Amino acid sequence: MSRLQSADRSDVAQIPESAISFPAFEVIPGTLDAGLLIICDHASNAVPPAYDALGLPPAELERHIAYDIGVAGVTRRLAATLGCPAVLSCFSRLLIDPNRGEDDPTLVMRLSDGAVVPGNRHADAAEVERRLARFHRPYHTAIEAEIDRALAAGVTPAILSVHSFTPVWRGLARPWHAALLWDADPRLTHPLLEALRAPGDLIVGDNEPYDGALRNDCLYRHGTARGLAHTLIEIRQDLIGDEAGQHLWADRLAGVLPAILADPLLHERRSFGSRTGPVPPIYP
Template sequence: MDDGFNPVEVIAGDAACGLVLLCDHARNCLPAEYGNLGLGEDSFRRHIAYDIGARDVTVALARLLGAPAVMTTYSRLLIDPNRGEDDPTIVMRLSDGTVIPGNHPISASEIESRIERFHRPYHAAIDALLDAMLARGQVPAVFSVHSFTNLWKGVARPWEVALLWDNDPRFTQPLLTELRATRRFTVGDNEPYDG
């Protein structure tokens, strides 16, 4: 089914800048065929639907730095692009205490349809951008923008800015140093999640 809903938003930017911006949970929208998944509109203003403010930050960074960006246009309540295809939480049935009626129950064929129509196109857009840069001999830094709620399951999250990273500290450590030096933010290093 093609209802004209494009699951991916791309800002072309200048690949020569060496940076690629991603925003997995940029929007709180759903294709019309899914209605509101049985939820009230207030649920789509909460963090369960998207990373509040993350799209605005991604767009601002892309403009400021001239960097290309790839963002989703759909709510993570439909399918979570930040999960592997075999992850049982790729379609959430329950999020922060809220049951998602349109996802519970859900058939394997519906999950596969959502993967094919929404999840794969997003990852294909990322792969195409990275492949093009690598083909030109560029190894880009990939910076994925997220936001998180300041309270999760009764536990406070005091960080105003956090960098999540894994094996390579070359990009994150200088940025962490600069952020801490401003003394304007409570800065998290792999908080509230481990990169």
């Protein structure tokens, strides 16, 4: 009997802590010269062996429900080209979603795009807390550490979060090649949007197909609440499904970001508020 089958009959919180040895994050080292930190919340579709693939067949873990297809390759290439640090998650969003606040009801999904997730069926408050402690919080602590390292060196970094979206959703083709999602701080979003649209060969969405104002999500926590310039780029998955596409998009971004990041206004700590409501005071 697998651990998951046993957990389905009782409680996944009974999985021994010693059985879960799995990295929560990866940090790609970089210099502070670029004034940029790249984060990749949904880089991996990996599930710790103790969770027995959450009861899902391999094909489901290859779908967008498990991770953002193509983003790890884009992030690695972009970080290497710019020489800037990056933080990537090492676990599937189905285990726990690092781009959601701890109070978000979609933190641990029991149903995702038609797929029932057996390993999350009995994920009670104790098990959610276990996953927060072992995966979600260490990932965010790693991001905080990179930000703190930059601030201690006198550099106020901008943050770029790399995501991807499906080319078709509920039978409708999505026309955007990419999109920028943001809340209230326009400093990085507006110039990057202009730069990506300038050649005329791309349809770039502005807060579509998703809206970037999500309280307590990753960029709210590390960007909005800390007064750091930030934006989230979504790239259509069919464009970055292979290495060639990933390199193309990383190189495209690397071609425009240095000029944008040269603006000193991007490296000031400022509060722009949030469309979701009052924002806590900026903390160190």
